[in-house]
Structures are given as structure tokens and as C-alpha cells.
Amino acid sequence: MDHFLYRDGALHAEDVPVAEIAAAVGTPFYLYSAATLTRHFRLFDEALEGVDHLVCYAMKAASNQAILTLLAGLGAGMDVVSGGEYARAKAAGVPGERIVFSGVGKTREEIATALAGGLRQFNVESEPELAEIDAVARQMGVIAPVTLRVNPDVDAKTHAKIATGKSENKFGIPIARARAVYAHAASLQGVKVVGIDVHIGSQLTDLAPFRAAYRKVAELTGQLRADGHEISRLDLGGGLGIPYERSNSAPPLPVEYGAMIREELGHLGAQIEIEPGRLIAGNAGIMVTQVIYVKEGEGRDFLIVDAAMNDLIRPAMYDAYHDIVPVIEPAPGAESRPYDIVGPVCETGDTFARARAMPPVGPGDLLAFRSAGAYGAVMASEYNARPMIPEVMVQGDQFAVIRRRPTFDEMIKRDTIPPWIGGNPAA
Known part of the structure; x- marks a missing residue:
């Protein structure tokens, strides 16, 4: 179960319309439900009720500080696999006695x-x-x-x-x-x-x-x-x-x-x-993207979206399947047709789905990739100089950006030019 449901013809994250968040933060972005994260952690904790146990969230699935802090407050331990993850767990308030280092x-x-x-x-x-x-x-x-x-x-x-x-x-x-x-x-x-x-x-x-x-x-x-x-x-x-x-x-x-x-x-x-990770975070998150173009090809049609393999690499790396649904609920009986759903990166591997049956959609329409909360944002990169996309969390009727999208200037300024290279790039 998750908390991403259609209500009055529009996909909601808990009590917030997804389109409202898209208008505020721009696309693409990741969106997490605090209620779903909480529910999934408690399902594991309750499954071992009466047994001396500790549920250590495998934070490689999704390691945003908001997610970790939420789970830490529920009593979760953390399973970490690097010094960086250890530092994140400590920063989220997880005591050392609840941290397992794998x-x-x-x-x-x-x-x-x-x-x-x-x-x-x-x-x-x-x-x-x-x-x-x-x-x-x-x-x-x-x-x-x-x-x-x-x-x-x-x-x-x-x-x-x-x-x-x-x-x-x-x-x-x-x-x-x-x-x-x-x-x-x-x-x-x-x-x-x-x-x-x-x-x-x-x-x-x-x-x-x-x-x-x-x-x-x-x-x-x-x-x-x-x-x-x-x-x-x-x-x-x-x-x-x-x-x-x-x-x-x-x-x-x-x-x-x-x-x-x-x-x-x-x-x-x-x-x-x-040490569950995927089951706690996976269905607690979606990725929201916007259709840029609908392209008619030779023998197949394409939906070109503004998300890419650098944002969600699982389909390219594992041939992974994600349900992809319109943010505006299709009309009853709407006829579907097959599309290849692809991103703008210059790689044939930048393909999310092939011959996927989709209801009528057009440029500007929003799509949601379900079950994207685990191994989505954590595996993202800036390939093709594409900024890391925002992460957003909802709780009830509230939402907050928990990692913002960097600007191009911020990305460029992380690089340094050695003194032996001449010229003035800013001139």
C-alpha cells in the first residue's frame, strides 16, 4: 500500500495534488510520502513483535536526511556501507548502538x-x-x-x-x-x-x-x-x-x-x-516528469520526457520495470496506444519503457513513475551536465523540498581550473 492515489481525477501524494507540487518546484523531481515510510517501517517492526529485534533501515535505498531523521524518530537502526552513510546516520540522530556497518x-x-x-x-x-x-x-x-x-x-x-x-x-x-x-x-x-x-x-x-x-x-x-x-x-x-x-x-x-x-x-x-531498504522506501516514492514531445517514428511512437537515465538509472542498468501513470486520471474507457518512453540523454539506453500502453497524453502532461523511492535519487548523477533533481516530502496536506535542484552556476563552480591552463573562461 502507498499514499499516491487518484482523487477527483488528479493524482495526490497523501492530501497534496502532485500537479501543485510540480508547479512549485518544476520537473522532474522525486516525491516521498512520510505516511508510507512510517507505515512500512512499522510493518517490519510489528512483524517481529515479541522477539528481541532491531530493524535497521538499509539506507543505500534512499539516504536523504529527511527520510533518515523520520525513520530514526520511529526507532529504526541504520545499516550503512560507507563512511558517508555513517556520517549521514549520525547527522540524522541515530545513536552508534543502532548503526550496523556493512x-x-x-x-x-x-x-x-x-x-x-x-x-x-x-x-x-x-x-x-x-x-x-x-x-x-x-x-x-x-x-x-x-x-x-x-x-x-x-x-x-x-x-x-x-x-x-x-x-x-x-x-x-x-x-x-x-x-x-x-x-x-x-x-x-x-x-x-x-x-x-x-x-x-x-x-x-x-x-x-x-x-x-x-x-x-x-x-x-x-x-x-x-x-x-x-x-x-x-x-x-x-x-x-x-x-x-x-x-x-x-x-x-x-x-x-x-x-x-x-x-x-x-x-x-x-x-x-x-535490514530492509527497498520495501520501506520503494513504494514510498515516485518520480514526476513532464512530456516534452510526442514523436511519431518508423513503426513506433515515442514519449520524450524531461527525466532521463541520469535521474532514474534502474531501467537502463537492470531493465527494471516501473509503472508509469498520468498525473491527471484518464477518462473511463480511454483508448491506450503503445509508446517508447524515453529521456533526452544522448544514449539509446535512456529508455524507460518500450511499447508501453499509455492513455492519451501530450506535450506538457505530467507522468508519475511509481515505486521509485528506492535506488532512484541515491543512484542519480549529473551526466550530460543535467542538475540533480529535487527531492520533496509530503506529510498530510503539507510538502517541503528536502533537496533542492542546483543551478548551473553552482554545478560549474564546483570545478577548479589549474593555474597552468591559460585564458579566462569568464571573459
Whole structure:
């Protein structure tokens, strides 16, 4: 469920007409619903009610400070994968004990920053990383809490570019080597093992891969405890998918996911950590764009819009599908026709949809890309010297710009010209 609905023939974000926001901020822009973000976080929190748990929002999905501050106020922890994300989490008021630091390439500087600022744990991805964390912690005179991320060699049945739990993926320690690596970790003076971490991929629409991975985690927990390790936390990652195509069957609900966790791991008495990102943010955001031209081509017609692949790269990178709907509700029975929906960037890959059936639309009409709240704004760039587009949040009948569009002058002034280049560009 989201809060982007037609009312009196116009698409609204909660109680605000989307067209009103477009008139105020210009297109294209991202638009988030605070009510949807809140609801989706609470669905996960309630799904694990009665279990000692922490829901850590995977902020790589959408990391605007307004989103993070909203979720932090609801009690969310944060799953971060870089020093920049750690800084954003702290700036949003998230205490260190609610920050989990993941990622395969933590630098020495990032490790030191997190140890100095406080964190819940490092999710360790490799033996060299474990050694580096130990060295930095000993140098600082502190003990680093760690879990080891195990790779369970489970096929998540998702897109190859977002699968993380197979043996050929770069993530984690092979589960067959886990006991040996845990034994080594226990011998180190700068780290303290607190649990196990696993994450098998993103946009999973079936619970079976989760179940297979968690059964392996349960077995490993028993083995490690028998070996004398204190396994008090199980970090289960995220990955639960969302329905990008509304005509498709719906993915499992958080309540079903929570029930499965209880079945497979509830008997272990460990604290459960989960790291949802896409399901919290995905359907909480849309991207709004305006049609520039309707072009008749040879054998196909095009809707050329003012958003581009640099604003929303998922279709170009993953062949991802997004529902695209007019902001003004089509008349009942309006006849649809197929269009390729494309942006203005000089790349054939700047195509959002091919032969997509659309009701009558023309130049100046507004379109909304649904389910764009996750991996939209965070993956955007300024390719073709196109400014990063604004982000806007609504709550009830209010809206606010939470990241403004930079001017061309601001973009240009970020660059510096070395003294050995002659001439005066401003002359």
C-alpha cells in the first residue's frame, strides 16, 4: 500500500495534488510520502513483535536526511556501507548502538571513524578485513564488536546484479570455512564476536531462498556455540521485494517474513536484526516528469520526457520495470496506444519503457513513475551536465523540498581550473 492515489481525477501524494507540487518546484523531481515510510517501517517492526529485534533501515535505498531523521524518530537502526552513510546516520540522530556497518571494502579510515563515533557492530566480509579491524581497534585501544558475514551459497532467484548469496558472489566468507574463521577471530585481541551475518540478495519475491539460508544459519549457530562462541545476534540482512508491476502477484508480506523467521530461528534465543531498504522506501516514492514531445517514428511512437537515465538509472542498468501513470486520471474507457518512453540523454539506453500502453497524453502532461523511492535519487548523477533533481516530502496536506535542484552556476563552480591552463573562461 502507498499514499499516491487518484482523487477527483488528479493524482495526490497523501492530501497534496502532485500537479501543485510540480508547479512549485518544476520537473522532474522525486516525491516521498512520510505516511508510507512510517507505515512500512512499522510493518517490519510489528512483524517481529515479541522477539528481541532491531530493524535497521538499509539506507543505500534512499539516504536523504529527511527520510533518515523520520525513520530514526520511529526507532529504526541504520545499516550503512560507507563512511558517508555513517556520517549521514549520525547527522540524522541515530545513536552508534543502532548503526550496523556493512560493505565489502571498509577502509582503515572508515573503520577508525566508526570505532570513534560508536557502532553496534561491523559485519565483516573477509579475513583481510577482520585483520584490519583488529589492527585499527588495538591501535585505538578499543574492542570492535563484529559479526562475520557467511555466504550460504543459496540462489536467491533474483536479478544477477543484485544476487549476493551464491558462492561466485564477492560477498561474505564461504560457510564451509566459517568455523575456522570464527576460531581465528576469537584469538584476536581487538575484536569481539557477537553473532552471525547473512544477506542473499535484493528484490526477493519468494520466502524459500530466505528459509534455505536461515536454516544454514541455524545449523551454524549450533556448531559455533558448541565451539564456545557467544552467538547472541543474528543479522539476517534484507532483500524482501516489492510489486513493481501491479498486475503481478504480490511478494510476501513483512508479517509472513516475520513468521518464517520465528519458525526457523526463534528457538535459538538470539537477538534478530533485519535490514530492509527497498520495501520501506520503494513504494514510498515516485518520480514526476513532464512530456516534452510526442514523436511519431518508423513503426513506433515515442514519449520524450524531461527525466532521463541520469535521474532514474534502474531501467537502463537492470531493465527494471516501473509503472508509469498520468498525473491527471484518464477518462473511463480511454483508448491506450503503445509508446517508447524515453529521456533526452544522448544514449539509446535512456529508455524507460518500450511499447508501453499509455492513455492519451501530450506535450506538457505530467507522468508519475511509481515505486521509485528506492535506488532512484541515491543512484542519480549529473551526466550530460543535467542538475540533480529535487527531492520533496509530503506529510498530510503539507510538502517541503528536502533537496533542492542546483543551478548551473553552482554545478560549474564546483570545478577548479589549474593555474597552468591559460585564458579566462569568464571573459
